[in-house]
Amino acid sequence: MKKTILLLIVLSLLLLASCSSTKASAPVNSVSLYWTENSDAAKNFNDYLASVTDPKSPDFIPVEDRVAVFDLDGTLLCETCPWCFEYMVFADYALSRPDTSEDVKKVAREIIDSAWGEKPSGMSTRQATAGAIAYKGMTMEELREVVHEARKSPAEGFSGMTRGEAYYLPMLEIFSALKSNGFDIYIVTATERNVVRYLIEGYLDIPFSHVIGTEYGYEATGQGKTPDADYTFKSGDKIVFDGNYYGENAKTSKVDAIIREIGKQPVLAFGNSSGDEAMEIYTISDNKYRSAAFMILADDSTREYGNEANAKKRESYEKKGITVISMKDDWKTIYKENVSKTPVK
Secondary structure, three states, X not given: OHHHHHHHHHHHHHHHHHHHHHHHHOOOOOOOOOEOOOOHHHHHHHHHHHHHOOOXXXXXXXXXXXXXXXXXXXXXXXXXXXXXXXHXXXXXXXXXXXXXXXXXXXXXXXXXXXXXXXXXXXXXXXXXXXXXXXXXXXXXXXXXXXXXXXXXXXXXXXXXXXXXXXXXXXXXXXXXXXXXXXXXXXXXXXXXHHHHHHHHOOOOOOOHHHEEEEOEEEEEOOOOOOOHHHOOOXXXXXXXXXXXXXOOOOOHHHHHHHHHHOOOOOOEEEEOOHHHHHHHHHHHOOOOOOXXXXXXXOOXXXXXXXXXXXXXXXXXXXXXXXXXXXXXXXXXXXXXXXXXXXXXX
16 A cells, blocks of 8 residues: 555656646747837737747748847847947957057057947958957967956946846847747857857857858968868867958848858848848748848937937838837846946046
């Protein structure tokens, strides 16, 4: 009798554990926690997600074709502390090294000196070119150490947050809901891809292969001036940056990269600037599945360093079939608890 009772108890516990596990892994079909009650953007996303994941819906998308692409800076992560992460990690690194060339230091100083003002014209190209030179000869492991250290630095202009923690909670909620529903998520960014890999490591649950970004060149340490096609990697060689920059992954370059590296048209796209517009329009153009694109407007000047004048862009995006997400109107919460905007010197 005792053995029978014990067996029943064990079976009951196993059943409870199974139910709990099933409940914990159930797909999340809506976002609401960090969104305002009347957010049209959240409603549109929730309606989309519910429809394309319902096997009985005419909009159903098979799991193998659920591909979503996200920009990084200004879409998932703060880019106003005071600039995007890549700019700041480069500037800090370049100015801390006694062997940095004066030309590279000049670009780093320009980034620091222009903080909290208008972004200098052509800065993206100058920074990427200087970054490739600054990191020349560096292994990926060494870059990882630099990026991980930079993640610990304070997010300037905010209290209670480091640069590595500066994710937008409403977008992380979307990210998690998509993951929960079997979406294959890629980050498609203008930032150098290895910087992004080490930046998101431990924060965003996607493989390194799902990070698509601007490219710096590589070489083997024993290669010298021998072209890649003529050199055979040898035992003891390491791969390092070769100091070259091959153009920014922005605008239609993002579309090219999606075709080259993913091989499928996404059904969802998220961005925040003109550099993402091509990727978004490509996603919603002639798609065999129901598709959607969302553009974040940095229009919150109270909790963030946005400009309310950015709200004027809404009409332009909506005419192109893109749903606008307003930081000011759609997000109940932006950052983790106890983070606040602080006065800028």
